[in-house]
Amino acid sequence: MIFKKWIILVFLINCFLFVQGLDKKGIYKDNRDSSKSLVLDGKSDYLSSSIIIGFDTFKVIIDTSLNYLIVAERKCDGCTQYPPYYRESQVFENIQCDSPACHSIGNTCDKPNKYDPPTCGYETKLQQYGANIKTILYRDIISIDDFKNIPVIISAIYEQSNGLSLNSAILGVGPSCPTCPPSPLQSLLYTLKKPYIFGISLDKNYFGGISIGKIDPLLYTGVINYTTMSKRDGVYSVSPIFIGSHWNDQIYNSTRNDIKRFIISSSSSLSYIPTSPYKQLKQFIKSAGCKSGDLGFCSKIDSLFNSCINASQISISRFPDIDLYFEEGFILTIPPKIYFHSISRNNQVFICMGILESTDTNAILGINLMRELYTVFDNEKTLIGFSRK
Numbered sequence: 001m002i003f004k005k006w007i008i009l010v011f012l013i014n015c016f017l018f019v020q021g022l023d024k025k026g027i028y029k030d031n032r033d034s035s036k037s038l039v040l041d042g043k044s045d046y047l048s049s050s051i052i053i054g055f056d057t058f059k060v061i062i063d064t065s066l067n068y069l070i071v072a073e074r075k076c077d078g079c080t081q082y083p084p085y086y087r088e089s090q091v092f093e094n095i096q097c098d099s100p101a102c103h104s105i106g107n108t109c110d111k112p113n114k115y116d117p118p119t120c121g122y123e124t125k126l127q128q129y130g131a132n133i134k135t136i137l138y139r140d141i142i143s144i145d146d147f148k149n150i151p152v153i154i155s156a157i158y159e160q161s162n163g164l165s166l167n168s169a170i171l172g173v174g175p176s177c178p179t180c181p182p183s184p185l186q187s188l189l190y191t192l193k194k195p196y197i198f199g200i201s202l203d204k205n206y207f208g209g210i211s212i213g214k215i216d217p218l219l220y221t222g223v224i225n226y227t228t229m230s231k232r233d234g235v236y237s238v239s240p241i242f243i244g245s246h247w248n249d250q251i252y253n254s255t256r257n258d259i260k261r262f263i264i265s266s267s268s269s270l271s272y273i274p275t276s277p278y279k280q281l282k283q284f285i286k287s288a289g290c291k292s293g294d295l296g297f298c299s300k301i302d303s304l305f306n307s308c309i310n311a312s313q314i315s316i317s318r319f320p321d322i323d324l325y326f327e328e329g330f331i332l333t334i335p336p337k338i339y340f341h342s343i344s345r346n347n348q349v350f351i352c353m354g355i356l357e358s359t360d361t362n363a364i365l366g367i368n369l370m371r372e373l374y375t376v377f378d379n380e381k382t383l384i385g386f387s388r389k
Contacts, residue, residue, distance in 0.1 A: 131163025
């Protein structure tokens with residue numbers, strides 16, 4: 001009899017604790033200080049992981065240049081995203097046209113079909129995917145790792161034109177503009193009362209994790225060196241004083257006059273620098289490499305800037321480091337094993353140059369150069385930090 005009463009008491013206590021964790025709409029907020037990080041699945045094209053949107057699990061591209069959670073609806077016209085499609089949970093809400101969340105650039109007041117009343121939408125071109133999209137904004141729940149049922153704004157595509165197939169949903173973790181609604185990550189951290197900080201840690205094979213709301217000491221070694229973060233144009237960027245290298249008595253040096261800023265893009269597989277410094281880098285590597293007198297090695301260098309070379313035919317360890325110098329007094333060194341990348345074709349491994357030419361005045365620091373680094377985005381202090389993984 002006593003045992004039965006104890007069982008009933010435990011059940012009632014658990015019910016009470018569960019109810020205490022529910023808000024007025026029945027959304028459970030898990031506020032535990034988890035030491036886990038969001039696991040990245042090793043794709044070399046972009047950062048990728050899995051989250052729950054509503055009650056369905058989605059593969060997501062983690063994009064530092066966007067600040068919306070973008071996913072296709074089932075009735076999307078022209079959408080090329082593969083299932084699953086977004087389904088509203090029982091607690092979803094439409095974002096009304098007069099809502100403060102509907103006052104940012106790109107917002108529209110749409111009536112996507114004849115049955116539903118006008119509601120807030122978002123229309124934009126996803127530059128990196130080449131797709132024009134029209135979306136409806138909802139407030140619904142997502143779960144990321146141990147953080148469960150967090151209310152965020154979801155941008156559900158109902159019409160797409162142009163562009164490649166969106167094989168995944170897109171989780172934008174980029175900075176929000178002053179008039180934009182909070183990004184999904186910002187909403188999650190605000191709900192959990194955590195600082196607006198996240199960090200990306202990658203190994204040489206693109207596996208790693210994202211720390212959310214904190215700096216995770218398990219994801220880096222040594223110290224984290226910080227530089228000023230810019231959020232101009234809705235992207236994260238840094239501005240080294242200059243970029244330099246030294247090899248066989250030859251010197252390469254590009255300044256801020258050559259490269260205005262490095263945009264950090266987790267949706268770009270490769271990295272890019274403007275035309276003039278790219279040509280300087282190309283000439284430096286060819287000139288310094290050929291100075292060794294090894295004619296076979298010299299001929300391979302020229303091929304590297306035009307195509308990929310079988311890994312058995314060249315040793316990338318012979319190439320120099322490329323250093324980014326910051327005004328805070330630290331140097332971010334990029335070794336050749338990082339700025340070159342490998343691909344597999346027909347059971348053979350090929351080496352390719354991972355820094356390409358850009359027609360823009362900005363440089364792109366893609367995920368290939370983020371390997372073996374822990375990159376911290378501290379929105380609280382407007383700083384970006386780098387440390388070795």
